Amino acid sequence: MEPSASLPPEPTGDEPAGGRGLHGLSTELTARVPQLLEAMRSVGTGLELHSTLDRICETAADLADARYAAIGVIAEDGEGLADFVFHGVDEETAQRIGRLPDGHRGVLGALIHDPVPMRLAVLADDPRACGFPPHHPPMRTFLGVPIRVQGEIFGNLYLTEKRGGREFNDYDLNMVRVLATEAGIAIGNARLYEAARQRERWIDGSVAVTTALLSGGDADDALQVVAEQARRLSESAAGLVLLPTGDGGMEIVAVASDEPSAALGLIIPPESAIAAELLAGETMFIEDTATDPRVLTELARGYGPAMLLPLQSDGRVLGTLVTPRARGERPFTEGERTLAAQFASQAALALMMAEAQRDRERLAVFEDRDRIARDLHDLVIQRLFATGMMLETAQRRSVVPEVQSGIGKSVDELDVTIQEIRTAIFALQQGPAEAPSGLHTRVLREINMAAVPLGFRPSHQFEGPVDSVVGELTGKNLIAALREALSNAFRHARATRIDVVVDATVLLPDGRPGVRLTVADDGVGIPEGGRRSGLKNLKRRAESLGGDSWYGRGLGGVDGDSDGDSDGGSDGGSDGGGTAGGMGGGTGRGTTVVWEAPC
Numbered sequence: 001m002e003p004s005a006s007l008p009p010e011p012t013g014d015e016p017a018g019g020r021g022l023h024g025l026s027t028e029l030t031a032r033v034p035q036l037l038e039a040m041r042s043v044g045t046g047l048e049l050h051s052t053l054d055r056i057c058e059t060a061a062d063l064a065d066a067r068y069a070a071i072g073v074i075a076e077d078g079e080g081l082a083d084f085v086f087h088g089v090d091e092e093t094a095q096r097i098g099r100l101p102d103g104h105r106g107v108l109g110a111l112i113h114d115p116v117p118m119r120l121a122v123l124a125d126d127p128r129a130c131g132f133p134p135h136h137p138p139m140r141t142f143l144g145v146p147i148r149v150q151g152e153i154f155g156n157l158y159l160t161e162k163r164g165g166r167e168f169n170d171y172d173l174n175m176v177r178v179l180a181t182e183a184g185i186a187i188g189n190a191r192l193y194e195a196a197r198q199r200e201r202w203i204d205g206s207v208a209v210t211t212a213l214l215s216g217g218d219a220d221d222a223l224q225v226v227a228e229q230a231r232r233l234s235e236s237a238a239g240l241v242l243l244p245t246g247d248g249g250m251e252i253v254a255v256a257s258d259e260p261s262a263a264l265g266l267i268i269p270p271e272s273a274i275a276a277e278l279l280a281g282e283t284m285f286i287e288d289t290a291t292d293p294r295v296l297t298e299l300a301r302g303y304g305p306a307m308l309l310p311l312q313s314d315g316r317v318l319g320t321l322v323t324p325r326a327r328g329e330r331p332f333t334e335g336e337r338t339l340a341a342q343f344a345s346q347a348a349l350a351l352m353m354a355e356a357q358r359d360r361e362r363l364a365v366f367e368d369r370d371r372i373a374r375d376l377h378d379l380v381i382q383r384l385f386a387t388g389m390m391l392e393t394a395q396r397r398s399v400v401p402e403v404q405s406g407i408g409k410s411v412d413e414l415d416v417t418i419q420e421i422r423t424a425i426f427a428l429q430q431g432p433a434e435a436p437s438g439l440h441t442r443v444l445r446e447i448n449m450a451a452v453p454l455g456f457r458p459s460h461q462f463e464g465p466v467d468s469v470v471g472e473l474t475g476k477n478l479i480a481a482l483r484e485a486l487s488n489a490f491r492h493a494r495a496t497r498i499d500v501v502v503d504a505t506v507l508l509p510d511g512r513p514g515v516r517l518t519v520a521d522d523g524v525g526i527p528e529g530g531r532r533s534g535l536k537n538l539k540r541r542a543e544s545l546g547g548d549s550w551y552g553r554g555l556g557g558v559d560g561d562s563d564g565d566s567d568g569g570s571d572g573g574s575d576g577g578g579t580a581g582g583m584g585g586g587t588g589r590g591t592t593v594v595w596e597a598p599c
Contacts, residue, residue: 029246049190050085051340056183057087060157063179064172067161068139072103074112074155080104081112081155082330088161089137096135106130107142111156113145117177121167123160137161143168145180149188157183167422168349183528195335205229206346221537226321226347230299231256234332236323237303241311241347242268244277250275250320255544263299264544265473274308281317283341284308287331289324309344317545318348320551337384351564366453381418388414438467439475443502446479450486457495458486458519464504470515477541478502478517481549481595484538485519493523493591497555497575508598514547516596522555538595554590 035197053071061069068088075082081103086094103109110128111118120126120142132139139160147154157180162168200300209225214546223241231239240263241254248270255261274294277284286292289303303324311319325332332340364477388411395407441461451457470478489495508514526535535551542549 007477012439033141043259049187052186052190053083053085053183056157056179056186060156060176060179060183061087063175064143064159064162064168066143066159066168067163068137068159069159072101072108072112072155072158074103074153078112081108083155093135093137097133098186099133107144108156108158111144111146111158115153115156117146117173118142118144119168130476137593140165141167143172143176145173147175147180147184147187149184149191154184154187161286179404196216198335199339202233202343205233209346220472222353224256224537224540227254227256227340230321230323230340230343230347233343234307234323235325236306237326238322240264240322241319241322242322244279245270248275248279250278253319255540258418260543261299262544262546264541265477266299277310278310278320279317281310281312281315283310285332285337288327290327304329306334307337307340309341309343311348313345313348313352317353321347365449365452372419372452376421376425379419384414384421386416439470439478439502440467442479443500445484446482446486447500450490450498453490454486454495454498456498457499458500460500460502462504463500466502466504466515468503469513471599474515474545474597474599477545477597478515479593481517481541482519483536485517485595487589488535488593489519489521489523493521495521495523495590497522499555504599506596508547508559508596512546512598514596514598516594518592518594520590520592524589525554525591526551535593538593540593542597545597547595549593549595551591551593554592 018270036319052268053073055070057069061067066088068086070084070086070445073083073085073503074080081101084100089097101108103112107120107123107128123129123139123142126142138537141160141162143507144156147157154242157176159168159172159176162172206229208229209222227241229239230236238255238257238261240252240256242250243253245267249272250268252263252266252268255263257263268278270276272294274284275292284307286295286306286308288297289300289306292300299315306322306324306325309321309323310317311321321340391407391411391414395404395411398407443462443466445461447458447460486498486500489498498519498521501516503516503518506514506516535549538549557575
């Protein structure tokens, strides 16, 4: 039976459910009123949206004595279904059927484009029917009713297979239409509740980002919090933060995902069309990242819908926040897009604060380096030179050959010391742009810069041709890991000695050639329950390259002691495959941090 004027008039959704149909009802329909009232009561309980849809399906099936029921939620663009909730089909059968209806064709598509009640005696006889997929249970009779929420079409309620082989009649249609009106009210309440909960979660996420900044943590920590919160709140497969590079590209500097990702440190080249749009501060919503021609990276192949949100403040683009979902997942709704954009504004503030913090720290380091260089030149070298002259005078006046020889050697040592101090002064006066790009030199530069806040210069050792075998991406992450380890030693360890070793001759557990960074100190160690965000950053960087990082007992420990720490020593023994195996943590024993990755 096609939809026709013989069907009872459809309610608009504006009038109350109780004011329609009790006057002049037939005896059969009047007898079913208590069942209808109970069904309406059942539908109105609870506020969680998906469970409300499940409850409506089950209640409608009971009310119309149907074997199967479903609700198709219409997509925001009005084309197809965004969700499909069903009742009566067990999970095993649903898995065999596979893909859920999309509403682009067939009877379900007809109800989307012409939302009026539809009752069919034989579903397959309708010219709009397009058949069922394999393993689908047989469905003969059909009843479809639109569901309106606040006057707008939310979706359609479908009922099939009236029990006993009967057809759906006018009484069924009337009852289901009344139930659909009550369902619209229940769905409206559930959507309002869901929207309020969603806003609350995004606000909590923004608070977490702000708290991470105000706690005085590292800039990398703050960016990681932004990525993690954005991924969790948007229900995405990953969260990424990208910052501009000097040549017009974008670099992924923070990644949050369930599995180790190779995205960290990845560069989107300047020639990419998407890089130009991101640097221009454009907001982008991609339906399928894997097939979008603007996305060049191999990483995009595993993702579907994605939001690319600019992190900008006062017209300045600081970076981009990306939240991709897995392929086949639902697209982002308008509400999710709005909340994510507001969160990105908060994240932009996080970037500004982190950038200001880095500038202050860099300025303080340069000021200290200039002061130390002046003091070394004006005070230390002059004193050493005067001491050398006095020793030479004493040498000439002495008549004992052994004394003359000893004084001569001391004067030579002073000359060497003066040359070393002058070399150190030159290094301190070098700007960042003047430093050569070799990994060996970059490591020395980090050590020299760390010497200022530490009050002493860490020792260093290189094994193998580090400049020629270590790739640029690995070298960049190694320098970041060294900076993190030295910063941790300065801020937390209270160390008096730090040894740095860069070994480019190691083999990783899988047999690949690798480079290992080891930073050991004689400080207080890592207390139980202490903050480990910096160590997590090191491990995350290593895993993104296919390597690993762990920590254990440092220079204050006893050689050969193998009581391992669950976060450090055990990793060193099983995953590290190197010199740090068996190291454990412990207060007062110092800390050794090991970081390794493929060359």
